[in-house]
Amino acid sequence: MxxxxxxxVNGLMLGSTYAVVALGFGLVFSVMRVVNLxxxxxxxxxxxxxxMVITGLNVNxxxxxxxxxxxxxxxxxxxxxxxxxxxxxxxxxxxxxPTRGTxxxxxxxxxxxxxxxxxxxxxxxFGPDPVxxxxxxxxxxxxxxxxxxxxxxxxxxxTALAIMIALRYYVRHTRWGRATRAVAEKPDVAxxxxxxxxxxxxLTVSIASLMAGAAGVTLGLLYTxxxxxxxxxxxxxxxxxxxxxxxxxxxxxxxxxxxxxxxEALVTGYVSSNLRDAVAFGLLLxxxxxxxxxxxxxxxx
Amino acid sequence: MSxxxxxxxxxxxxxxxxxxxxxxxxxxxxxIRAILGANGxxxxxxxxxxxxxxxxxxxxxxxxxxxxxxxPPHKVNRLGIAWVPEGRQIFSTLTVYENLLMxxxxxxxxxxxxxxxxxxxQLFPIxxxxxxxxGGSLSGxxxxxxxxxxxxxxxxxxxxxxxxxxxxxxxxVQFLFDLVRQIRDRGISILMAxxxxxxxxxxxxxxxxxxxxxxxxxxxxxxxxxxxxxxxVYLGG
Numbered sequence: 001m002x003x004x005x006x007x008x009v010n011g012l013m014l015g016s017t018y019a020v021v022a023l024g025f026g027l028v029f030s031v032m033r034v035v036n037l038x039x040x041x042x043x044x045x046x047x048x049x050x051x052m053v054i055t056g057l058n059v060n061x062x063x064x065x066x067x068x069x070x071x072x073x074x075x076x077x078x079x080x081x082x083x084x085x086x087x088x089x090x091x092x093x094x095x096x097x098p099t100r101g102t103x104x105x106x107x108x109x110x111x112x113x114x115x116x117x118x119x120x121x122x123x124x125x126f127g128p129d130p131v132x133x134x135x136x137x138x139x140x141x142x143x144x145x146x147x148x149x150x151x152x153x154x155x156x157x158x159t160a161l162a163i164m165i166a167l168r169y170y171v172r173h174t175r176w177g178r179a180t181r182a183v184a185e186k187p188d189v190a191x192x193x194x195x196x197x198x199x200x201x202x203l204t205v206s207i208a209s210l211m212a213g214a215a216g217v218t219l220g221l222l223y224t225x226x227x228x229x230x231x232x233x234x235x236x237x238x239x240x241x242x243x244x245x246x247x248x249x250x251x252x253x254x255x256x257x258x259x260x261x262x263x264e265a266l267v268t269g270y271v272s273s274n275l276r277d278a279v280a281f282g283l284l285l286x287x288x289x290x291x292x293x294x295x296x297x298x299x300x301x
Numbered sequence: 302m303s304x305x306x307x308x309x310x311x312x313x314x315x316x317x318x319x320x321x322x323x324x325x326x327x328x329x330x331x332x333i334r335a336i337l338g339a340n341g342x343x344x345x346x347x348x349x350x351x352x353x354x355x356x357x358x359x360x361x362x363x364x365x366x367x368x369x370x371x372x373p374p375h376k377v378n379r380l381g382i383a384w385v386p387e388g389r390q391i392f393s394t395l396t397v398y399e400n401l402l403m404x405x406x407x408x409x410x411x412x413x414x415x416x417x418x419x420x421x422x423q424l425f426p427i428x429x430x431x432x433x434x435x436g437g438s439l440s441g442x443x444x445x446x447x448x449x450x451x452x453x454x455x456x457x458x459x460x461x462x463x464x465x466x467x468x469x470x471x472x473x474v475q476f477l478f479d480l481v482r483q484i485r486d487r488g489i490s491i492l493m494a495x496x497x498x499x500x501x502x503x504x505x506x507x508x509x510x511x512x513x514x515x516x517x518x519x520x521x522x523x524x525x526x527x528x529x530x531x532x533x534v535y536l537g538g
Contacts, residue, residue: 175402175406178395178399178402178403179403179406181392181394181395182392182395182403185392185393185394185395186390186392188354188374188386189384189386189390189392190392190403191353191354191373191374191375191378192352192354192374192375192377192378192383192384192386193375193378193403193404193406193407193451193455194375194378194379194405194406194407194455195375195403195406196373196375197373197375248394
């Protein structure tokens with residue numbers, strides 16, 4: 001029973017990060033009708049920013065008190081989000097905006113190009129092997145009734161939750177969030193109501209990108225490494241989450257991300273870790289067979 | 302009465318298809334003008350070109366002395382033109398309240414927006430009732446009211462209406478056209494594209510006949526109603 005809860009908790013940590021990346025995918029797709037294939041690489045850039053900031057600051061991370069550790073984490077997180085947010089703006093201006101609204105395939109291919117560019121760039125600059133990211137949160141393992149959780153795992157979960165709550169608030173209760181929902185549904189009508197579509201496009205892609213960046217920072221710190229191709233598998237699974245959940249409700253994407261993390265953890269714990277990656281794709285096949293528009297429905301394309 | 306909107310030599314093409322050709326029309330302040338024509342005549346294309354949703358191949362659109370045909374739709378809206386699209390097109394995943402707020406998106410002052418909202422709720426009590434309901438759950442007639450209300454939220458000086466009576470029950474159509482007159486009485490000019498010539502002529506001051514993308518004729522509503530040809534083609538004898 002203890003094993004079950006342990007895996008459940010592990011799965012929640014991982015799942016929350018899948019959810020954050022999947023939300024970024026879903027946001028850009030439902031609002032701009034564009035699949036941003038560079039999204040997982042933006043996630044990867046976040047991890048490398050964490051690497052650069054921490055090694056660049058050359059802080060003696062061993063002697064850090066909790067306050068120092070958390071403060072440093074927030075600094076790294078903000079740096080990661082700032083860089084990836086700006087990267088998102090660049091991608092939007094140069095790649096998404098000129099290609100959106102045409103065939104779905106064109107922005108798909110164009111952003112694939114950006115993805116390859118970023119992967120090769122990372123390889124060239126940092127080398128093909130993973131780089132080690134020193135941990136900055138003082139290591140501490142909490143014991144909650146037999147379930148062991150590390151401080152970095154807690155940080156990962158809290159960051160993901162904070163992001164999801166912030167996103168939901170933005171979408172549901174702010175003027176621009178409302179405009180974003182309107183553009184997702186009927187861009188022409190929204191434009192005629194006074195909404196600057198280009199601005200919404202920029203906002204959406206940069207928000208999605210800084211979310212991916214935050215996920216990259218936390219995952220990089222969690223696994224203490226960054227690698228040029230770390231976005232590939234992670235991104236693919238997050239993409240699957242988006243497809244399975246449908247793009248109508250962001251809560252659906254959050255839920256599916258968490259579920260995927262949990263199921264993967266349970267499979268790893270109870271069956272075999274080799275089957276872990278198969279879970280996501282198996283799930284996709286099953287769901288799309290019965291509900292091609294995703295579990296919770298999608299907007300028409 | 303001064304000229305509020307002037308369209309000259311409008312050309313709208315979709316690839317090889319010429320939807321609107323050499324179109325001239327005007328709307329004067331305080332007027333209701335109608336564009337009458339069958340399906341596919343080019344009415345929607347004309348309306349969309351004025352709103353900036355479609356870039357015309359040629360010609361000019363001048364609103365209150367300013368050229369607008371090269372402006373994006375959100376700028377056209379900010380200048381004082383609002384659009385009631387064909388088929389209502391309300392935001393079905395937004396509540397009635399949120400739909401109305403979207404109409405006033407260009408207005409940043411919260412107080413001002415709330416005042417307009419109050420006014421509109423008085424004009425459409427049914428919307429007040431359904432405030433928190435999702436737009437998609439409203440009936441056709443209610444959605445049309447919401448679409449009109451949403452457009453009015455931006456306090457436009459010109460309202461563009463694309464086939465407002467389409468798909469609505471006769472009683473609702475009646476109510477709608479009475480509403481259109483009320484809107485005009487509040488100082489808002491209206492350009493309406495309509496297939497329902499009878500109702501449109503009832504409320505309009507002036508009407509244009511559009512066939513295959515070109516204006517075939519125009520005149521005051523009374524002249525149109527009296528014309529043999531119009532009666533035969535548009536009013537069913």
